Amino acid sequence: MANVLKRQIRRSAKKTSLYIILVGIACIIIFPVFFLFSFSFMSDYETYSEWPKPLVPSFKAHFMIDKDVEGYHLFIFNKSEDDFMPFGPLVFTNNEKDVDNLRKFIKLQSNCKISSQQIVEYLEVVDSDSRVEFTIRKDLLANYILFFQVVNGAPKAVLNSLMVAGATILISLTIGGMGGYAFARYFFKGKNILKLSVLFVRMFPAVSLAIPMVIILAKMGLYDQPLGLSLVYSVGQISMSIWITASVFMSIPVSLEEAAMIFGTTKVGAFWHITLPLALPGLAACAMYSFIGSWNEVIAAVVLTQFNPTFPVIVYKALVGSQGQINLITAGSVAQAVPAIIFTLIIRKYIIQMWGGVKV
Amino acid sequence: MATLELVDLAKRFSKKVWGVKKMDLEVNEKEFIVLLGPSGCGKTTTMRMIAGLEEVTRGTILLDGNDITDIPSRNRGISMVFQNYAIWPHMSVYENIAFSLKLKKMPAAEIKQRVQETADMVKIGELLKRLPGQLSGGQQQRVALARALAVRPRLFLMDEPLSNLDAKLRVIMRTELKAIHQKTEATSIFVTHDQSEAMSMADRIVIMKDGVIVQIGTPDDVYFRSANMFVAGFIGTPPSNFFTVKCIYNNDKIALEHSQFTLDLDPKGFEELKEYNGKEIVIGARPEDLLVVPDSEAVFTEEILVVEPQGSHQVVALNLSETIVKMIVSAEAKVKPGDNIGLNFNRKRLHFFNKETEDRIHLKNEVE
Numbered sequence: 001m002a003n004v005l006k007r008q009i010r011r012s013a014k015k016t017s018l019y020i021i022l023v024g025i026a027c028i029i030i031f032p033v034f035f036l037f038s039f040s041f042m043s044d045y046e047t048y049s050e051w052p053k054p055l056v057p058s059f060k061a062h063f064m065i066d067k068d069v070e071g072y073h074l075f076i077f078n079k080s081e082d083d084f085m086p087f088g089p090l091v092f093t094n095n096e097k098d099v100d101n102l103r104k105f106i107k108l109q110s111n112c113k114i115s116s117q118q119i120v121e122y123l124e125v126v127d128s129d130s131r132v133e134f135t136i137r138k139d140l141l142a143n144y145i146l147f148f149q150v151v152n153g154a155p156k157a158v159l160n161s162l163m164v165a166g167a168t169i170l171i172s173l174t175i176g177g178m179g180g181y182a183f184a185r186y187f188f189k190g191k192n193i194l195k196l197s198v199l200f201v202r203m204f205p206a207v208s209l210a211i212p213m214v215i216i217l218a219k220m221g222l223y224d225q226p227l228g229l230s231l232v233y234s235v236g237q238i239s240m241s242i243w244i245t246a247s248v249f250m251s252i253p254v255s256l257e258e259a260a261m262i263f264g265t266t267k268v269g270a271f272w273h274i275t276l277p278l279a280l281p282g283l284a285a286c287a288m289y290s291f292i293g294s295w296n297e298v299i300a301a302v303v304l305t306q307f308n309p310t311f312p313v314i315v316y317k318a319l320v321g322s323q324g325q326i327n328l329i330t331a332g333s334v335a336q337a338v339p340a341i342i343f344t345l346i347i348r349k350y351i352i353q354m355w356g357g358v359k360v
Numbered sequence: 361m362a363t364l365e366l367v368d369l370a371k372r373f374s375k376k377v378w379g380v381k382k383m384d385l386e387v388n389e390k391e392f393i394v395l396l397g398p399s400g401c402g403k404t405t406t407m408r409m410i411a412g413l414e415e416v417t418r419g420t421i422l423l424d425g426n427d428i429t430d431i432p433s434r435n436r437g438i439s440m441v442f443q444n445y446a447i448w449p450h451m452s453v454y455e456n457i458a459f460s461l462k463l464k465k466m467p468a469a470e471i472k473q474r475v476q477e478t479a480d481m482v483k484i485g486e487l488l489k490r491l492p493g494q495l496s497g498g499q500q501q502r503v504a505l506a507r508a509l510a511v512r513p514r515l516f517l518m519d520e521p522l523s524n525l526d527a528k529l530r531v532i533m534r535t536e537l538k539a540i541h542q543k544t545e546a547t548s549i550f551v552t553h554d555q556s557e558a559m560s561m562a563d564r565i566v567i568m569k570d571g572v573i574v575q576i577g578t579p580d581d582v583y584f585r586s587a588n589m590f591v592a593g594f595i596g597t598p599p600s601n602f603f604t605v606k607c608i609y610n611n612d613k614i615a616l617e618h619s620q621f622t623l624d625l626d627p628k629g630f631e632e633l634k635e636y637n638g639k640e641i642v643i644g645a646r647p648e649d650l651l652v653v654p655d656s657e658a659v660f661t662e663e664i665l666v667v668e669p670q671g672s673h674q675v676v677a678l679n680l681s682e683t684i685v686k687m688i689v690s691a692e693a694k695v696k697p698g699d700n701i702g703l704n705f706n707r708k709r710l711h712f713f714n715k716e717t718e719d720r721i722h723l724k725n726e727v728e
């Protein structure tokens with residue numbers, strides 16, 4: 001009995017310590033990402049005037065307007081001080097220009113929208129009573145909107161990125177898919193060596209190839225063009241696509257195609273009627289993989305574009321050139337990461353299936 | 361409803377690997393032919409060549425006298441049931457069966473009727489809307505069958521269609537397939553490695569080994585007149601027992617001398633053994649042709665090793681000079697391990713084989 005108990009204790013101790021380590025590792029990885037998200041929703045005031053930083057961004061802000069002989073004063077509730085703190089212009093009057101400035105200030109610093117008329121109304125209340133407190137819901141997406149407004153060429157860069165990703169998917173999926181099908185269905189000499197060697201192109205870091213790539217693309221007239229960039233991405237993605245699609249096609253029994261050929265189709269028809277519909281989820285996963293690869297790539301894009309940068313380049317440059325305004329930069333980063341994250345979640349199942357050898 | 365002829369058909373996969381070395385076969389109209397042989401003997405390869413899924417290395421395939429060797433599968437007028445069914449998982453049962461009919465541009469109403477009719481014939485009329493993933497193995501098998509029958513093929517190929525079913529269902533499907541064949545009268549080729557399946561279904565059995573045909577014949581032919589020791593050992597459960605004996609031929613008596621016994625034969629009816637006088641030959645005795653007799657009539661007596669009751673009969677195994685001899689006795693016989701029993705041979709039903717070539721020594725008046 002004692003032995004059994006001892007063994008059980010030892011086993012659960014082992015398990016517990018393993019979990020502690022795993023959770024620790026997860027925290028190290030997850031916390032920066034979490035803060036990235038969190039900051040992207042914070043206003044300037046939250047970002048720079050409160051300490052400790054809240055774990056989650058607030059959804060609203062509390063204000064107070066008071067009045068003394070000099071004029072009106074605006075206060076904002078500061079969570080770290082647990083009290084109202086002076087906010088914005090020390091003194092202001094109720095003339096139109098002051099009120100408009102105040103409105104803009106509130107919007108910029110606390111991401112809260114309030115109309116001039118509303119402010120005037122509050123001021124009237126202050127006049128008759130003595131002070132007024134009010135709460136405004138924060139505009140959570142303000143940083144994102146602002147990012148696209150203030151960073152030069154951000155919307156166009158998104159468009160460029162989409163074009164590059166689209167072309168990369170198209171090129172890598174057609175060529176890679178054909179290669180994958182050949183690897184899955186045919187025997188030929190040197191097949192395994194060839195299959196390994198297509199991965200070699202991925203060994204070279206983009207930076208080391210940058211200069212030759214610039215020269216070649218310039219000669220082709222594709223420098224600073226989405227198509228040129230997508231060609232460069234395709235080189236790496238094709239090899240990935242070959243591996244992924246090969247495993248997708250391998251999971252579809254040849255006999256399904258053979259049956260189709262016996263029951264009336266040509267070889268191409270069998271592929272079209274049978275293999276393609278069955279491979280579609282896997283091929284979609286492969287496409288998304290290409291999308292993520294192309295959407296997130298920075299280094300080659302920095303080198304190979306000039307006036308037509310892709311979105312990650314814009315975010316990168318905003319980050320490098322920024323002075324403060326962390327919350328704004330994080331908004332850009334998150335905007336860039338979100339599509340990739342969503343796609344990763346969608347294809348997770350297929351990738352696990354493919355690498356796990358479980359049939360699609 | 362067609363005739364098939366394979367002329368000198370061969371398939372070589374690589375320098376050393378032959379799928380089929382040489383096949384010559386004529387299949388008559390409406391015939392149900394079974395290709396039988398151990399796994400790896402080239403049955404599937406033969407089938408795939410007939411279906412057009414495998415290029416032939418040598419030889420000709422004639423369907424109704426027309427050379428179809430180089431015609432694409434879809435134009436051969438054949439259909440096939442695959443071992444793994446190969447029904448299309450993304451199509452409903454209806455779509456699976458209708459696939460070939462649609463490609464033939466058959467009018468929709470006619471397709472509908474044909475699909476229903478075929479599905480009813482194989483008893484899946486209720487399942488037309490289902491997807492294959494929602495069906496049991498047996499039902500999937502029926503879908504594959506219906507799909508192949510719907511095209512009304514000239515030649516119907518089946519590659520081990522029953523091997524993935526459980527034992528009970530397999531026996532049921534045998535009967536159904538046979539009934540379907542009698543109804544459709546399509547010339548059929550059925551592949552199996554299960555000899556009892558072959559015996560129970562075939563009009564003629566083609567026994568293959570290592571890429572060549574060993575014997576072609578009716579179930580009776582291969583059972584009672586096995587062409588060589590391989591066939592005698594492959595057909596029947598339990599298989600034939602073999603005894604290597606020395607043949608001493610005198611005009612009034614033949615003595616077959618085994619290390620453990622001597623079997624005397626009346627030369628009448630066994631004249632062909634004369635040329636083996638003084639040589640070694642092999643006796644093949646089916647388990648039911650070993651008879652339990654009183655010791656006085658016994659050719660040899662031996663201790664029972666194990667008894668395997670089978671319900672309708674019992675299989676008794678003996679250990680005769682380091683080889684296991686199996687025989688069948690009636691269910692009522694009181695036998696138990698350790699008993700000594702006397703044995704004799706049913707002489708008329710014995711097979712004799714040339715020891716060197718392992719081929720049958722044909723006797724003039726063999727059992728019909």
Ligand SMILES: Nc1ncnc2c1ncn2[C@@H]1O[C@H](COP(=O)(O)OP(=O)(O)O)[C@@H](O)[C@H]1O
Nearest residue numbers: 373377378379398399400401402403404405406
């Ligand atoms: N595609 C192939 N490539 C190389 N050898 C093959 C191929 N298909 C079958 N073979 C070989 O041909 C022989 C006959 O195979 P097969 O016709 O499948 O046998 P069976 O169906 O009787 O079990 C086997 O030795 C097998 O290894």
Ligand SMILES: [Mg+2]
Nearest residue numbers: 400403404520
């Ligand atoms: Mg086979």
